[in-house]
Amino acid sequence: xxxxxxxxxxxxxxxxxxxxxxxxxxxxxxxxxxxxxxxxxxxxxxxxxxxxxxxxxxxxxxxxxxxxxxxxxxxxxxxxxxxxxxxxxxxxxxxxxxxxxxxxxxxxxxxxxxxxxxxxxxxxxxxxxxxxxxxxxxxxxxxxxxxxxxxxxxxxxxxxxxxxxxxxxxxxxxxxxxxxxxxxxxxxxxxxxxxxxxxxxxxxxxxxxxxxxxxxxxxxxxxxxxxxxxxxxxxxxxxxxxxxxxxxxxxxxxxxxxxxxxxxxxxxxxxxxxxxxxxxxxxxxxxxxxxxxxxxxxxxxxxxxxxxxxxxxxxxxxxxxxxxxxxxxxxxxxxxxxxxxxxxxxxxxxxxxxxxxxxxxxxxxxxxxxxxxxxxxxxxxxxxxxxxxxxxxxxxxxxxxxxxxxxxxxxxxxxxxxxxxxxxxxxxxxxxxxxxxxxxxxxxxxxxxxxxxxxxxxxxxxxxxxxxxxxxxxxxxxxxxxxxxxxxxxxxxxxxxxxxxxxxxxxxxxxxxxxxxxxxxxxxxxxxxxxxxxxxxxxxxxxxxxxxxxxxxxxxxxxxxxxxxxxxxx
Ligand code: PEP
Ligand code: MG
Numbered sequence: 001x002x003x004x005x006x007x008x009x010x011x012x013x014x015x016x017x018x019x020x021x022x023x024x025x026x027x028x029x030x031x032x033x034x035x036x037x038x039x040x041x042x043x044x045x046x047x048x049x050x051x052x053x054x055x056x057x058x059x060x061x062x063x064x065x066x067x068x069x070x071x072x073x074x075x076x077x078x079x080x081x082x083x084x085x086x087x088x089x090x091x092x093x094x095x096x097x098x099x100x101x102x103x104x105x106x107x108x109x110x111x112x113x114x115x116x117x118x119x120x121x122x123x124x125x126x127x128x129x130x131x132x133x134x135x136x137x138x139x140x141x142x143x144x145x146x147x148x149x150x151x152x153x154x155x156x157x158x159x160x161x162x163x164x165x166x167x168x169x170x171x172x173x174x175x176x177x178x179x180x181x182x183x184x185x186x187x188x189x190x191x192x193x194x195x196x197x198x199x200x201x202x203x204x205x206x207x208x209x210x211x212x213x214x215x216x217x218x219x220x221x222x223x224x225x226x227x228x229x230x231x232x233x234x235x236x237x238x239x240x241x242x243x244x245x246x247x248x249x250x251x252x253x254x255x256x257x258x259x260x261x262x263x264x265x266x267x268x269x270x271x272x273x274x275x276x277x278x279x280x281x282x283x284x285x286x287x288x289x290x291x292x293x294x295x296x297x298x299x300x301x302x303x304x305x306x307x308x309x310x311x312x313x314x315x316x317x318x319x320x321x322x323x324x325x326x327x328x329x330x331x332x333x334x335x336x337x338x339x340x341x342x343x344x345x346x347x348x349x350x351x352x353x354x355x356x357x358x359x360x361x362x363x364x365x366x367x368x369x370x371x372x373x374x375x376x377x378x379x380x381x382x383x384x385x386x387x388x389x390x391x392x393x394x395x396x397x398x399x400x401x402x403x404x405x406x407x408x409x410x411x412x413x414x415x416x417x418x419x420x421x422x423x424x425x426x427x428x429x430x431x432x433x434x435x436x437x438x439x440x441x442x443x444x445x446x447x448x449x450x451x452x453x454x455x456x457x458x459x460x461x462x463x464x465x466x467x468x469x470x471x472x473x474x475x476x477x478x479x480x481x482x483x484x485x486x487x488x489x490x491x492x493x494x495x496x497x498x499x500x501x502x503x504x505x506x507x508x509x510x511x512x513x514x515x516x517x518x519x520x521x522x523x524x525x526x527x528x529x530x531x532x533x534x535x536x537x538x539x540x541x542x543x544x545x546x547x548x549x550x551x552x553x554x555x556x557x558x559x560x561x562x563x564x565x566x567x568x569x570x
Pocket of ligand 2: 390430451453454
């Protein structure tokens with residue numbers, strides 16, 4: 001069994017077809033007539049643009065305008081006068097062939113993009129190499145691999161897939177994609193998801209292990225790949241595949257339906273996101289809001305902090321896309337397991353108990369916190385943005401952030417800049433301290449969101465990433481359950497909204513308990529929303545009270561888990 005990165009959900013079963021782009025051998029040749037060579041280059045450039053345009057149009061009709069944007073981006077790169085000018089001047093000055101000049105100039109740009117570190121620039125480097133090869137193939141008369149006419153039931157294997165290769169795939173014939181390179185957010189992974197083809201990426205060494213025609217099974221939900229599996233394993237995955245497709249189809253009927261229990265209790269099913277682009281999935285799966293925007297992702301994979309303007313654009317984009325639905329944006333939560341090298345944080349002895357999240361932000365008001373809060377306030381004029389503070393442990397922290405927000409509001413007023421004056425300021429309840437004084441917090445905070453990932457870690461004193469002690473890490477531990485129940489009760493008594501954005505919010509065994517406790521909002525990964533909605537519509541909260549009482553009466557985690565497992569299976 002091989003394990004790569006899960007890039008597009010679903011099970012793919014079929015025969016391996018290894019797609020190898022032949023390495024083009026680019027020779028330096030001396031030419032005599034540079035004007036004629038430049039004409040040759042211009043011809044190839046035109047043809048490449050035309051080819052890309054046709055691919056983009058085809059993709060726009062087959063998949064969608066948004067997906068075609070990637071190829072339209074290639075056309076923009078091809079028409080960049082700076083790049084084409086440099087190629088032409090190299091041909092003229094050095095008297096070299098077009099293939100060689102393209103190789104030099106495009107590689108120089110690609111390397112430059114790649115060295116910038118952030119993910120967007122990495123993608124631009126891939127795009128640059130893609131267009132380089134396309135132009136060279138036109139010049140050299142090399143046909144591209146004909147991906148569009150692969151036989152039915154193909155699992156496509158490649159070192160990496162360029163966006164133009166992925167775009168040419170016919171989903172009727174390709175049942176899965178496995179690549180050695182790439183990541184969950186590479187363009188080819190995004191396209192695989194848009195085409196709804198199961199995909200596993202970043203699986204190094206897989207090309208060595210597979211021959212053309214081998215039977216392959218891949219699970220795009222957990223990154224598993226099996227090569228020539230035994231009959232038993234094959235049957236198991238065929239079953240999983242059928243179940244996946246059946247469930248997917250069935251869940252579609254919950255799009256547009258209210259998230260309401262049998263006895264009429266309406267809850268909000270929201271989504272967790274990390275980048276503005278994730279909003280597409282939230283809308284696709286009918287999320288009723290964003291319950292957690294982890295803004296630290298805007299700060300990762302780059303060499304410098306995003307400016308106030310960049311942040312403003314990102315927050316505004318989400319607010320507009322959600323069109324008045326609530327968007328809870330969490331202020332920077334770094335430290336612990338999330339490092340950002342350029343922030344200059346020293347290694348703490350105990351990172352999870354250290355200088356992180358709101359503690360760090362309040363210490364770095366001028367260069368970090370003010371710009372973020374100002375960006376959030378400005379973006380609040382464009383939708384229903386709420387601000388959420390992570391890792392709060394005492395009311396002083398809440399008050400300090402509140403005072404800062406009020407100060408910034410005053411500055412915006414002076415400059416006549418719009419914002420929502422009634423913007424809500426809430427907290428993540430994810431520390432034992434915050435849970436114990438939830439009644440105090442509920443008097444001042446506008447809302448709560450329970451972060452069970454950390455609440456479990458801090459309640460149980462278990463590092464959430466340490467395998468050796470993971471047996472202690474369970475939200476079903478009576479201590480954690482009591483904490484959750486208490487937080488919800490305090491919020492309800494004070495009349496404020498209480499949600500949950502930790503992983504437990506989408507756990508089928510936890511949902512009945514949360515409904516019984518009175519949770520208002522459940523926030524989870526977008527693809528989990530419809531399943532949660534289906535469950536919620538099948539319950540009656542009054543019946544669930546007895547179940548919750550019984551679950552709360554147990555003394556061990558195992559008893560609670562067994563009881564809840566039996567309940568949901570019954
Ligand atoms: C949590 O702690 O439950 C949470 C949602 O935040 P994160 O996983 O980002 O720490
Ligand atoms: Mg947390």
